[in-house]
Amino acid sequence: MTIEPSVTSQEPYRGALARVRQVVRPSPLVGAPALSERLGRPVALKLECLLETGSFKVRGASAFILALPPEDRQRGVVTCSSGNHGRAVAFVSERLGVPATICVPSWVDPVKLAAIRAHGAEAILAGDSYDEAERVALDLAADRRLTFIPPFDHPDVVAGQGTLALEVLEACPEVTEVAAPLSGGGLVGGIAAMLAAAAPHVEVTAVTAWNARVMWESLRVGRPIELEEEETLAGALAGGIGLDNRVTFDLVRTLVRRHHTVDEAAIGRAMRFAYDELGLVVEGGGAVALAAALEGLLNGPSRGTLVVVISGGNVALPVLRDVVSGSGR
Numbered sequence: 393m394t395i396e397p398s399v400t401s402q403e404p405y406r407g408a409l410a411r412v413r414q415v416v417r418p419s420p421l422v423g424a425p426a427l428s429e430r431l432g433r434p435v436a437l438k439l440e441c442l443l444e445t446g447s448f449k450v451r452g453a454s455a456f457i458l459a460l461p462p463e464d465r466q467r468g469v470v471t472c473s474s475g476n477h478g479r480a481v482a483f484v485s486e487r488l489g490v491p492a493t494i495c496v497p498s499w500v501d502p503v504k505l506a507a508i509r510a511h512g513a514e515a516i517l518a519g520d521s522y523d524e525a526e527r528v529a530l531d532l533a534a535d536r537r538l539t540f541i542p543p544f545d546h547p548d549v550v551a552g553q554g555t556l557a558l559e560v561l562e563a564c565p566e567v568t569e570v571a572a573p574l575s576g577g578g579l580v581g582g583i584a585a586m587l588a589a590a591a592p593h594v595e596v597t598a599v600t601a602w603n604a605r606v607m608w609e610s611l612r613v614g615r616p617i618e619l620e621e622e623e624t625l626a627g628a629l630a631g632g633i634g635l636d637n638r639v640t641f642d643l644v645r646t647l648v649r650r651h652h653t654v655d656e657a658a659i660g661r662a663m664r665f666a667y668d669e670l671g672l673v674v675e676g677g678g679a680v681a682l683a684a685a686l687e688g689l690l691n692g693p694s695r696g697t698l699v700v701v702i703s704g705g706n707v708a709l710p711v712l713r714d715v716v717s718g719s720g721r
Contacts, residue, residue, distance in 0.1 A: 423437075451553050
C-alpha cells in the first residue's frame with residue numbers, strides 16, 4: 393500500500409527505511425573542517441556519492457520496488473532517467489530478480505549507461521531530451537504491462553529519498569540546516585517532509601543548477617511549467633517536473649523556504665574542490681549544494697550545524713579530467 397508523504401508522521405519514512413535497508417547501507421556522514429572554517433559554522437557532508445550505485449536514487453528505487461506486489465515485480469518495471477535513477481532501478485531490480493527496462497536520452501553520461509547495462513537491464517536510447525525518454529517509457533509501460541517507476545513524483549519514491557534525513561538525525565542530532573540539490577523535488581521534498589515531522593526546527597535549503605531550473609522557475613510562478621533543456625554539468629538534475637506533478641511541487645512549495653541557484657562555473661569549482669580538497673569524485677548534479685557553500689550562500693555562525701548533501705558521484709572520466717584540470721567549464 394502506498395503511504396502519502398506526511399508532515400505529521402514519521403511512519404512513511406521509517407517504513408521506507410525498512411525496505412531500503414534490505415538493499416542499501418547508510419551513507420557516511422563526515423565532518424568537513426576546511427568547509428567549517430570557511431563558512432564559520434560546523435559543516436558535515438552526507439556522502440550519497442558513496443552508496444552502492446553512486447547516488448541517492450537507490451533509496452527511492454528500493455522503497456518503490458519493494459512495495460510492489462509480487463505479480464507486478466514478476467512482470468517487470470520500466471522507467472526514464474538521465475542516468476542515476478535508471479542505474480538505481482537496474483541495480484535494485486538485479487538484486488531482487490525483477491526485469492527492468494530503462495529509457496534514457498541520447499546525451500546520457502556513458503558511465504551511467506554502461507552501469508545500467510552491467511546490471512542486466514534493457515537500456516533504450518529514447519530521443520534527445522529527458523521528456524522524450526519519459527514518453528517512450530510510458531508507452532512501453534502500457535504496451536508491455538510493466539510498472540512505471542516515476543523518477544521523483546511518487547509517494548514511495550519521495551519517502552525513500554527522505555530516509556536520508558532519518559540517517560542525518562541519527563548521526564548528527566545537532567543539525568540545524570540541510571542543504572541538498574533540487575531538480576524534480578524527490579530528494580528535497582522527502583528530506584523536508586521527514587524533517588517537518590521529526591525535527592521541524594531544522595531548515596532545508598534547496599540548491600538548483602541555473603541551467604536545470606525547471607522546479608525553481610515553477611515555484612517562482614506558482615505552478616509547474618516547462619523549460620527548454622540547456623546543457624549543464626549537472627546533467628543528473630536535467631528534465632522537467634511534469635505539468636501534472638502530484639507530489640513534489642506541493643511538498644517543496646509548502647516546506648522549503650530557502651532556495652539558491654548556482655551557475656556552471658560554480659559547479660565546476662565545487663567539483664574541483666571535492667576532488668582536490670576532499671578526495672571525492674562528485675558529479676555536477678551532486679555538487680550543487682557544495683557549490684552554494686563555497687560561493688558563500690550558506691555562511692553564518694548563528695545558523696548552527698550545516699549538513700551538505702553530496703548527492704552523486706557518477707561522472708565520465710573525460711568530464712572529470714576537464715573540470716579538475718580547468719580546461720572544461
